[in-house]
Amino acid sequence: MNERMIYAKILFAITLCAGVTVAIMQGFIAIADAKNQGVFARTSLAREALPQIVKEPHDLVIFYGSSMTRAGFSPRLFDRKLNEMGKNVKSFNYGFGGLNPYFQDFLSRRIKDEFVANDKKLKLAMIEFNPFQTTQTRWQGAKPVVDSFLSMLASDEELFEIAKQDITRGTLLFNIRYIRNNISSEIITSSFGRGIFPPYRWRQFEDTEEVQQARREIGRKLGEFFEKDYPDLDYQDWMYEWQGAGTIPEERSEETLIAFEEYYDLNQTDAQMKNDRLSRIRSADIEELNFEPLLVESFIQIVKNFQQFSEKVEVIMLPRNTKWITNTPEGKKRLALAINQIEEATGITIRDHQDLDIIDPTMFSDTTHLARYRGDVPYTNYLIEQYANDL
Amino acid sequence: MIFNTPIFFWFFLIFMIFYGLVFVKQKAKVYLVIVASLVFYGAWNYAFIPLLVGSAVADYFIAQAIGNSDSQQHKKRWVTLSLVINLGILATFKYADFVLVSVADLLSVFGYHASIDTLGWVLPVGISFYTFQSLSYTIDVYRGDMKPRKGLLEFVAALSFFPQLVAGPILRARHILPQMHAISLPKWDAVKHGFLLITVGLLKKTGADLLAIPAQKAFEAHENLSTLEIWTGVLAFAGQIYGDFSGYTDMAIGIALLLGFSIPLNFRVPYFAVSPVDFWRRWHISLSSWLKDYLYISLGGNRNNHRTRNVFITMLLGGLWHGAAWTFVAWGAFHGLIITLTHYLAGLKVFAAFNSGNNKLITMVKWAATFYLILIGWVFFRATDITSAIQILSAMHSFTNDAELGRHAMAIFIMTSVWILLVHIMDFYVIKGADKLEKKPWLFWFLIILIQSICIMVGEPSNEFIYFQF
Numbered sequence: 001m002n003e004r005m006i007y008a009k010i011l012f013a014i015t016l017c018a019g020v021t022v023a024i025m026q027g028f029i030a031i032a033d034a035k036n037q038g039v040f041a042r043t044s045l046a047r048e049a050l051p052q053i054v055k056e057p058h059d060l061v062i063f064y065g066s067s068m069t070r071a072g073f074s075p076r077l078f079d080r081k082l083n084e085m086g087k088n089v090k091s092f093n094y095g096f097g098g099l100n101p102y103f104q105d106f107l108s109r110r111i112k113d114e115f116v117a118n119d120k121k122l123k124l125a126m127i128e129f130n131p132f133q134t135t136q137t138r139w140q141g142a143k144p145v146v147d148s149f150l151s152m153l154a155s156d157e158e159l160f161e162i163a164k165q166d167i168t169r170g171t172l173l174f175n176i177r178y179i180r181n182n183i184s185s186e187i188i189t190s191s192f193g194r195g196i197f198p199p200y201r202w203r204q205f206e207d208t209e210e211v212q213q214a215r216r217e218i219g220r221k222l223g224e225f226f227e228k229d230y231p232d233l234d235y236q237d238w239m240y241e242w243q244g245a246g247t248i249p250e251e252r253s254e255e256t257l258i259a260f261e262e263y264y265d266l267n268q269t270d271a272q273m274k275n276d277r278l279s280r281i282r283s284a285d286i287e288e289l290n291f292e293p294l295l296v297e298s299f300i301q302i303v304k305n306f307q308q309f310s311e312k313v314e315v316i317m318l319p320r321n322t323k324w325i326t327n328t329p330e331g332k333k334r335l336a337l338a339i340n341q342i343e344e345a346t347g348i349t350i351r352d353h354q355d356l357d358i359i360d361p362t363m364f365s366d367t368t369h370l371a372r373y374r375g376d377v378p379y380t381n382y383l384i385e386q387y388a389n390d391l
Numbered sequence: 392m393i394f395n396t397p398i399f400f401w402f403f404l405i406f407m408i409f410y411g412l413v414f415v416k417q418k419a420k421v422y423l424v425i426v427a428s429l430v431f432y433g434a435w436n437y438a439f440i441p442l443l444v445g446s447a448v449a450d451y452f453i454a455q456a457i458g459n460s461d462s463q464q465h466k467k468r469w470v471t472l473s474l475v476i477n478l479g480i481l482a483t484f485k486y487a488d489f490v491l492v493s494v495a496d497l498l499s500v501f502g503y504h505a506s507i508d509t510l511g512w513v514l515p516v517g518i519s520f521y522t523f524q525s526l527s528y529t530i531d532v533y534r535g536d537m538k539p540r541k542g543l544l545e546f547v548a549a550l551s552f553f554p555q556l557v558a559g560p561i562l563r564a565r566h567i568l569p570q571m572h573a574i575s576l577p578k579w580d581a582v583k584h585g586f587l588l589i590t591v592g593l594l595k596k597t598g599a600d601l602l603a604i605p606a607q608k609a610f611e612a613h614e615n616l617s618t619l620e621i622w623t624g625v626l627a628f629a630g631q632i633y634g635d636f637s638g639y640t641d642m643a644i645g646i647a648l649l650l651g652f653s654i655p656l657n658f659r660v661p662y663f664a665v666s667p668v669d670f671w672r673r674w675h676i677s678l679s680s681w682l683k684d685y686l687y688i689s690l691g692g693n694r695n696n697h698r699t700r701n702v703f704i705t706m707l708l709g710g711l712w713h714g715a716a717w718t719f720v721a722w723g724a725f726h727g728l729i730i731t732l733t734h735y736l737a738g739l740k741v742f743a744a745f746n747s748g749n750n751k752l753i754t755m756v757k758w759a760a761t762f763y764l765i766l767i768g769w770v771f772f773r774a775t776d777i778t779s780a781i782q783i784l785s786a787m788h789s790f791t792n793d794a795e796l797g798r799h800a801m802a803i804f805i806m807t808s809v810w811i812l813l814v815h816i817m818d819f820y821v822i823k824g825a826d827k828l829e830k831k832p833w834l835f836w837f838l839i840i841l842i843q844s845i846c847i848m849v850g851e852p853s854n855e856f857i858y859f860q861f
Binding site: 003004006007008009010011013014015017018020021022024025028167168171172174175179185188189192196197 | 392393396397398400401403404407408410411412415434576577579582586601649798799802803836839840843844847848849
């Protein structure tokens with residue numbers, strides 16, 4: 001065999017091995033439907049909706065934030081009431097659980113790109129500052145998903161900038177984007193890891209068996225009612241027709257609304273709430289609030305991004321469940337410093353909605369999120385009161 | 392740029408196209424190897440390329456000068472210059488800060504609080520490997536073990552040869568230089584073995600990255616761990632460092648085989664060793680043989696009843712070679728101690744039965760004792776400082792540890808043990824019987840693709856090999 005032939009054979013073997021290997025991996029990712037799971041799906045659907053959003057003829061409003069925004073803001077209710085006041089408004093819920101400010105910064109750049117490219121402006125941007133999404137603990141917990149989110153949300157130019165600083169990392173991110181369908185090996189490992197070694201859940205407190213049974217039963221019923229109320233719905237994590245949020249009471253049957261009341265009562269037992277609090281302390285350092293400087297800087301960048309294509313930008317701290325979550329004195333000091341840093345950097349005064357009179361602890365579904373119907377409706381009404389004049 | 396990253400894949404693919412299809416002539420191939428190796432090295436830090444090339448050029452001309460010298464005295468001067476240059480580079484970049492800090496610590500013991508500014512220089516990747524490799528050439532020429540070879544480019548190419556540049560094996564000039572002077576066409580059987588080694592190395596590296604999780608937990612947050620979890624962490628580190636380093640070496644040997652080069656084995660199932668001496672014949676063979684040939688023998692070897700001293704000095708410096716920290720010194724000293732102890736015990740009549748015969752039970756006892764000692768050694772190697780090493784050792788042997796056993800502790804312990812065993816069985820098979828597998832093409836390629844698929848699908852964030860820091 002001549003020299004070129006043997007090297008051609010080696011090259012063929014290398015590319016064939018790599019090609020088949022990549023095909024197997026892509027097949028696995030497709031079968032596992034990894035791209036359409038949880039926050040990945042919601043984020044990519046919300047991003048895909050942007051070209052349609054900028055073409056809307058209305059004054060546009062986006063509420064941008066965490067899962068607290070997702071749970072607490074009802075755009076359809078917001079729009080309906082404002083439309084009744086004669087305002088031509090269309091709003092969208094851009095709240096994402098698990099998307100910390102570092103990732104949100106990249107998503108906000110993509111939103112900005114779309115608006116700027118279409119010469120469109122947001123009438124109002126409401127941006128949630130969520131202290132416990134900005135902690136070191138939260139950042140540590142996000143490590144396995146950093147590469148995937150970055151490859152999904154950064155532009156080619158931004159990835160190229162990373163590659164200029166660190167060619168190995170840059171190539172890895174391009175590889176994740178174009179060869180691995182945004183699914184990094186760490187995500188797959190962490191998913192397998194959770195399967196083999198389920199994470200320790202803070203189940204220090206237990207409800208009685210009757211309560212647990214009743215909760216399972218009502219959960220099952222709610223599932224059935226959902227099917228009944230929306231028989232033809234092809235549910236996705238971020239739906240344009242729902243403007244990125246969930247259901248509204250007007251669409252639900254009487255029995256569903258009663259069932260929800262029962263569900264919240266069963267879900268707000270002492271044991272449930274204590275367990276949830278411990279879980280938040282462990283996963284988000286919710287009471288001590290040791291901030292991660294990178295995340296605070298990223299948050300400032302989010303605000304600056306929105307300032308570039310919005311007529312008005314508001315930074316808001318959403319209602320908190322003060323019955324269960326209280327910051328330590330040190331946590332309060334750190335929070336005050338972070339707020340000060342954000343306000344100085346952006347020139348915007350943060351609106352503190354943490355302790356609103358109209359919100360009480362029964363309006364939460366757990367220690368942090370406003371409950372659907374019980375909580376999101378009064379809070380959205382409050383936002384309408386606050387911002388109707390600006391729209 | 393490490394082997395299990397996408398950038399290396401693309402780098403290597405482009406390199407192979409040029410190496411195999413474009414640059415057919417010997418000289419052109421050598422040029423290409425140099426350029427590719429410098430790009431490979433420069434991916435970490437281009438600033439250190441002159442250091443690498445400079446030390447290669449210096450040793451090339453020093454070797455020529457030794458070869459041209461008539462008197463032994465002149466030869467000695469030249470080889471001393473080589474030692475000063477290579478060890479000077481190591482001392483400056485690797486050990487200067489360690490010495491300065493140690494002096495300051497020592498002075499503070501006597502009440503003098505000296506304010507010493509450390510250099511804070513970045514350690515050039517692979518510096519310990521290529522300085523030792525380069526040094527072996529001038530020493531071999533000085534000793535008359537080889538004649539200096541003409542061809543500066545070939546020497547630079549051999550020293551900077553990217554598959555083994557940053558983490559070994561430490562090649563001897565007499566082994567690699569002739570290959571670089573006449574680059575041979577790879578044989579298909581060797582290529583297949585290369586693919587097998589790359590795949591096996593990839594699997595070991597992937598496993599090592601996963602083992603890093605329990606290891607890190609035990610070494611960096613051991614205070615609240617149960618005895619079993621501490622043992623698991625130490626065991627996991629044993630698996631991690633073996634998978635990490637031998638995996639890298641396997642890939643290096645495999646890549647070299649695809650290019651028509653042969654690189655000697657660096658590991659021979661080391662955790663199957665039945666004595667500390669046996670361990671060092673199986674672990675990082677290229678370093679232990681280097682230390683034996685150039686340090687231990689230079690110190691006098693077994694002669695003049697100085698074996699104990701010479702073993703101890705060799706192991707101490709071998710420990711220090713790994714890193715500028717007291718933990719590495721302690722690790723080297725510990726191995727010096729157990730090797731000396733092994734020699735001593737072997738000389739006792741009461742242990743005569745241990746040294747003869749093929750009794751399986753005795754072999755098992757020897758293996759268990761050796762493995763236990765190796766694990767103890769890894770505690771010094773991995774611990775952040777001597778104090779925490781002692782704390783971990785004490786926790787490993789504590790029967791009164793009241794820390795609550797983690798929920799998955801036993802499962803992780805079993806999985807770690809099984810993984811280390813499986814990797815060793817796999818390695819044993821690759822060394823002894825790979826040709827049988829390579830003769831069954833369908834099964835061979837199926838396994839290659841299956842293992843590679845697993846390795847690219849799962850994995851933990853890991854941007855480094857442990858041995859790069861040495």
